[in-house]
Amino acid sequence: MKKIWLIIKREYLTRVRKKSFIVTTLLVPLLMFGLISLFVYMAVKIETKQKLVVQDDSGNFINQIDTVQKLYSIVYEKKQLNESTQAILERTKADIFLHIFKVTDSKPDSVHIYKEGGVSLSAKEFITGQLDEIYQLKLLQDAGINKNTIDSIQHSNIQLKSFDLKDNKETNAEIASGIGYAMGIIIYMVIFIYGAGVMRGVMEEKTNRIAEVIISSVKPFQLMMSKIIGIALVGLTQFVMWSCLLTILQLLIPFLIPGFSESIQGGMPANINVSNQMEALSKNENIGLIQSVMNQNWLLIISCFLFYFLGGYFLYAAMFAAVGSLVNEDPQEAQQLTLPVTMPIILGFVIMITSLKDPNGALSVFGSLFPLTSPIVMMARIPYGVPAWQLITSMLLLIGGFIFMTWLSAKIYRTGILMYGKKPSWKEVIKWIKYS
Amino acid sequence: MLQLQHLKKYYASQKAVDDISLHVQKGSIYGLLGPNGAGKSSLLRMVTGITIPDEGKIIFNDETYSPLIHNKHIGYMPEERGLYKKMKVGEQTLYLAQLKGLEKIEAMKKINFWFTKMDMNNWWNKKVEDLSKGMSQKLQFVITIIHDPLLLILDEPFSGLDPINSEIIKQEIFQLANNGTTILFSTHRMEQVEEICKEIALVNKGKLILQGEVKNIKNQFKKNQYKLVIDQDLNGFENNIISKKDFEYVLQFSDIEASKSVLKHCLQNNFHVYSFQEIYPSLNEIFIQQVADASGSRQFIN
Numbered sequence: 001m002k003k004i005w006l007i008i009k010r011e012y013l014t015r016v017r018k019k020s021f022i023v024t025t026l027l028v029p030l031l032m033f034g035l036i037s038l039f040v041y042m043a044v045k046i047e048t049k050q051k052l053v054v055q056d057d058s059g060n061f062i063n064q065i066d067t068v069q070k071l072y073s074i075v076y077e078k079k080q081l082n083e084s085t086q087a088i089l090e091r092t093k094a095d096i097f098l099h100i101f102k103v104t105d106s107k108p109d110s111v112h113i114y115k116e117g118g119v120s121l122s123a124k125e126f127i128t129g130q131l132d133e134i135y136q137l138k139l140l141q142d143a144g145i146n147k148n149t150i151d152s153i154q155h156s157n158i159q160l161k162s163f164d165l166k167d168n169k170e171t172n173a174e175i176a177s178g179i180g181y182a183m184g185i186i187i188y189m190v191i192f193i194y195g196a197g198v199m200r201g202v203m204e205e206k207t208n209r210i211a212e213v214i215i216s217s218v219k220p221f222q223l224m225m226s227k228i229i230g231i232a233l234v235g236l237t238q239f240v241m242w243s244c245l246l247t248i249l250q251l252l253i254p255f256l257i258p259g260f261s262e263s264i265q266g267g268m269p270a271n272i273n274v275s276n277q278m279e280a281l282s283k284n285e286n287i288g289l290i291q292s293v294m295n296q297n298w299l300l301i302i303s304c305f306l307f308y309f310l311g312g313y314f315l316y317a318a319m320f321a322a323v324g325s326l327v328n329e330d331p332q333e334a335q336q337l338t339l340p341v342t343m344p345i346i347l348g349f350v351i352m353i354t355s356l357k358d359p360n361g362a363l364s365v366f367g368s369l370f371p372l373t374s375p376i377v378m379m380a381r382i383p384y385g386v387p388a389w390q391l392i393t394s395m396l397l398l399i400g401g402f403i404f405m406t407w408l409s410a411k412i413y414r415t416g417i418l419m420y421g422k423k424p425s426w427k428e429v430i431k432w433i434k435y436s
Numbered sequence: 437m438l439q440l441q442h443l444k445k446y447y448a449s450q451k452a453v454d455d456i457s458l459h460v461q462k463g464s465i466y467g468l469l470g471p472n473g474a475g476k477s478s479l480l481r482m483v484t485g486i487t488i489p490d491e492g493k494i495i496f497n498d499e500t501y502s503p504l505i506h507n508k509h510i511g512y513m514p515e516e517r518g519l520y521k522k523m524k525v526g527e528q529t530l531y532l533a534q535l536k537g538l539e540k541i542e543a544m545k546k547i548n549f550w551f552t553k554m555d556m557n558n559w560w561n562k563k564v565e566d567l568s569k570g571m572s573q574k575l576q577f578v579i580t581i582i583h584d585p586l587l588l589i590l591d592e593p594f595s596g597l598d599p600i601n602s603e604i605i606k607q608e609i610f611q612l613a614n615n616g617t618t619i620l621f622s623t624h625r626m627e628q629v630e631e632i633c634k635e636i637a638l639v640n641k642g643k644l645i646l647q648g649e650v651k652n653i654k655n656q657f658k659k660n661q662y663k664l665v666i667d668q669d670l671n672g673f674e675n676n677i678i679s680k681k682d683f684e685y686v687l688q689f690s691d692i693e694a695s696k697s698v699l700k701h702c703l704q705n706n707f708h709v710y711s712f713q714e715i716y717p718s719l720n721e722i723f724i725q726q727v728a729d730a731s732g733s734r735q736f737i738n
Contacts, residue, residue: 006534014523209518213579216484216512217535418486420516 003218004226011230025238029245049073053094057102064134085114177356180380183305184352187375191312191345194235195320201227202324211417220414228317304382311398312375315405322409325416326424333423348373352380359384369394371401437462437618443492445478452478454642460620465613467633468622471727475642476622477515480591484512508537511585515592517576519564526560529579536583550578570601577605590621594628626720640727654716662687662695665710666702673698
């Protein structure tokens, strides 16, 4: 027991003391923070509008396209006699040239868009959206409907609220999928980053040829588990540090960037020309949003997160350790050998994406029960609510899977760590499992 | 001290150790010889508890060997040597000493003793990757003996050592043996064995071929050949002469008594006898002769 503690201590301390650990621990939150700030800043402050020149031969759209949005500045202009499209683009210094022909009903290509290098998807979406809206409005008006009526119809939409049958609390699919996605990604990253850390640690011991010295003092299984636990502690340390740093940074924002929070809050609604009524409504919506975030069963989410975080890590760390013990000096070997381990992780990620849309579909349920994918998939499902039996089965299967994998990996590890020379084939590895 | 009884270790593709029995006396230096791949390392790994024998028994100090109980009395230096490259020398030595079961204070005392003795005191804060090869081998040796093992197991201890370090380690081995440490080491370099060991075992293809004291083994394989150096031509022994170079003769006799006749002849004729000695086969020759009939060093079962 004392030796295990010694090894855990060494694994932990050598990693935590490394410069790279300190740098990433401090830098990642700063970087994340900087990136988010930059995005917000760009969205709010920087206005590099593209110039959209419209030639409207039909006369239906002139001065109708939304000018409040911040992406395009709109100019109505007509081609001069014999002027080519190229020429008008140059003359007006336009980024995009939109040519609307006279619409004779149901003529398919009545609108042409020109842009150097092709039209981007967002530009196309914007333009079709605008044109559709204007054209529909015109048709409605043509049909003799009063403009006020149309306005009131257009601005009405149905407010939808969903409730959980169990506790009558309001639920919100967007929030649930947001939380699920974030948790799933974190676990996915944890497995990859720290699992690979375990693998590198094992490879280090093998390639440095120190494994045999240590194995003559402690059992291979003790060495493997101590390493896995040591690295788990490193991961937890890093997580705690990150959350602390992010919290502190968040508190610092108002001091660091004056006017930052107003610009976030004021930025968007102000530009959408909404009535006071609407503003009040959106505030209500905000409160509802916060409420439904709060309505989530955070105790369940956090305890499940910790369980699947550790379960997923331990399951995969054992597998990564086994793979590490098979590798000789060649890093390329490591890449080939990790494939069977990384495949299920990626599979889990893919299933997670599907289950965000359909959290109770057959694939999602399978994915959240199968131990190799459950840490990632189940986390995505939990915010939506998961039947208790599924959660318990999934947890039991994960524990079982972890024990089985550790047992299996220990067998491979025990032999692999002392084998030098040729890369073993999987056939040989199976032999080791059978005979050791 | 250490008894191996009918040890067997079969791997999937070969018989690494095939029924080997040995007895190593306390305080002796025992050499395990054999070509590469003979099964020496496999044998030593079983004695250090790294692998478990398929069959057979290991007796350590009159008790059945159990790694958990006895490994703190064993110092093992594997053939594949290495240390954590990025760790500092002092920290690493302390860590490995503690893994051997030493308390921190005790470990520090021992480290200070050995570091002073081996002139390594200013290495403490160096990283292992900054040491030269010879230095790191010295360090490895110190780490192996830091906990005062009763049994020292060295797998190819001299491979890759320069003559100076080789000599230092040889002297330490002698000293340790004088102080009662039992030493079992493997090698394929015969000349060292003749210098160091009293007893040897010769292993090939996982099987024990020869075993015993070096002197007895040499006696057993001697061919009754003698080397004579005189100052004139030797006549009358034409049938015995194997080779002649100036007045240096190599002579073959049927037994010791027969060999005396040539001395008598020299004395009677008043030759000046510079030297007369029996030629013992070197272990190398015995080794090669014994192993020669093996075409490959490993036997594969398939």
